[in-house]
Amino acid sequence: MGINYFISAFGTFGNPNGFQQSYLLSDLTTNIARNIKTFDLNTNAIKLFPDTKIYSIRKEVADDHFIISYSVYSYAKEPDSDRSGTFIGSSFLFVDKFAEENIVIRNLNQFQNSLVEKNVDNNTIIVRHSKDFFLSNPKDFDKIDFHLKSAKNLDFNLNSNKKLVVFCRTNSKTLESFFKKSVDLMDVYDSIYFTDSKEIAEFVRQKRIFIAVDESNFETEILKLKEEKKRKIQQAVDEFAQEKQKLDDARVKTYEEFKSQLDRNREQHLQNEKTIGEAEKNLHKINSFYDDFAREIDQLSNKLKLGSEKLNDVKQIYNQNKKVFRENIGDLTKVNFINTFSQPKPTTDIREIFHQSYNWDSQQNSIRVKDIRESQKEDKQIIFKVLSLVFLVFWIVTLAYLLLFNMPNKETVIISEPEQQQEQVEKNMVPTIEKELVPAPNAELSEKDxxxxxxKVRTNMPIDEIVQIIFKTNPTDINSFYSQQIDEYANELFKRNKTSFTEKDNRYFFVTDTLKHIPSYRNK
Known part of the structure; x- marks a missing residue:
């Protein structure tokens, strides 16, 4: 076996083993095989009949690897059982790769023919378990290694939970073409079955669990998918254009905000320079006033000591000098707190439209942040030095003034910078597309049903739990048709009973006493 592909052989064996599948593996694919889903068929939806075959292509994830499986089923009876719909089959599984379809079909048919020839006699499986199969590799099996293609670029929805059955020719050439086209449809369906049996196709149509189409409708499905992908691409392009326009608008607005704040800071800076200059002049006047008044006190004291002036005259002169001193000090302009600078920053918040976001320029962004922080640090150091000088002068003047003369202080005005308001741009919400039930409901449950x-329904029960209860209690009219359409059925149930549900945390909860309308389907 290759490291990117291996083979499974399977079948139905009756009691006690039932369905069993085994693998031809390499050591590197053993862990993956343990997590592979079974290749058993839901015989309520699709069933083999004598002398019929079904081909299929399936996607899944196992052990964190993407798996594409190509399978073939041949009708075969179980040992000691006449149960209908039984089969023997094989599958080629590819791990994170897929191969050229013509090579896959040729090897798959060779392996299946050998499997049937060695393990089926008279249309009956002759072994009791898949591990007992007599197996041999196809002749060209080793050549697959040279024709592998990477599956990394495939854009698949891994939770579609949909099945498609195509009634078509199954010769190698037609099947090769359909397998190639089916790879794209894997975005919509988990499994696609192909059969040339009218009996199988009619059975599927009657059961209405899987979607059934013929060759022309299959081509229509392909065209619909291409149109849908084209629409999604155009939608993404339009969203990018809208995002770019928002960025352009935000750039203009952010630039104007920065510029406006910077202009205000320049004005504040000029005013602060003027305030500091006046304070420096007053520093010299303060020393002069104090020195003059101190000399006058010394002179009056000496006159008293020498007896050249009378005491009352000295006191009168002193009081006059004191009055002049106080007026001189009082006329000085006190130092107010200077206006602080606001750091310019944007108020516009641009949020991503898409669910995934990428930091294309994280290194440059980190450099810009570092430069801004260093600039902010330098600005703060300069402001701190200026403030320290002004506050020191203010403290000296005020302290001396209050201690000596108890003069009233003038009111100090603190100018605070304006608050900045943040505005946000809401995320664009991409509307979801509601899918309709197939087949469309044509009836509702009676009061008895x-x-x-x-x-079993209780208040505050989530709608998905109610759907499961409806499916279990109505296996014929509801579960048999809609078991693969849980989300669509929940949506239809809500639309018919909107007043009975309330939404909370993106889920719907039952809030009334009864559901009046429960959709179902009845064969006419």
Whole structure:
């Protein structure tokens, strides 16, 4: 076996083993095989008949690897059983790769023919378990290694939970073409089955669990998918254009905000320079006033000591000098707190439209942040030095003034910078597309049938749990048709009973006493 592909052989064996599947593996694919889904068929939806075959292509994830499987089923009876719909089959599984379809089909048919020839006799499986199969590799099996293609670029929805059955020719050439086209449809369907049996196709149509189409409708499905992908691409392009326009608008607005704040800071800076200059002049006047008044006190004291002036005259002169001194000090302009600078920053918040976001320029962004922080640090150091000088002068003047003369202080005005408001741009919400039930409901449960549901439904129960109860209590009219369409059925149930549900945390909860309308389907 190759490291990117291996083979599975499977079948139905009756009691006690039932369905079993085994693998031809390399050591590197053993862990992956343990997590592979079974290749068993839902015989309520699709079933083999004598002398019929079904081909299929399937996607899944196992052990964190993407798996594409190409399979073939041949009708075969179980040992000691006449149960219908039984089969023997094989599958080629590719791990994170897929191969040229013509090579896959040729090897798959060779392996299946050998499997049937060695393990089936008279249309009956002759072994009791898949591990007992007599197996041999196809002749060209080793050549697959040279024709592998990477599956990394495939854009698949891994949770589609949909099945498609195509009634078509299954010769190698037609099947090769359909397998190639099916790779794209894997975005919509988990499994696609191909059969040339009218009996199988009619069975699928009657059961209405899987979607059934013929060759022309299959081509229509391909065209619909291409149109949908084209629409999604155009939608993404339009969203990018809208995002770019928002960025352009935000750039203009952010630039104007920065410029406006910077202009205000320049004005504040000029005013602060003027305030500091006046304070420096007053520093010299303060020393002069104090020195003059101190000399006058010394002179008056000496006159008293020498007796050249009378005491009352000295006191009168002193009081006059004191009055002049106080007026001189009082006329000085006190130093107010200077206006602080606001750091310019944007108020516009641009949020990503898409669910995933990428930091294309993280290194340059980190450099810009570092430069801004260093610039902010330098600005703060300069402001701190200026403030320290002004506050020191203010403290000296005020302290001396209050201690000596108890003069009233003038009111200090503190100018605070304006608050900046943040505005946000809301995320664009991409509307979801509601899918309709297939087949469309043509009836509703009767009061008698609803009674079985009513006994189990409780207030505040989520709608998905209610759907499961409806499916279990109505296997014929509801579960058999809609078991693969849980989300669509929940949506239809809500639309018919909107007043009975309330939304909370993106889920719907039942809030009334009864559901009046429960959709179902009845064969006419």
């Amino acid at each position: 609803y009674g079985l549901v009513d006994k």
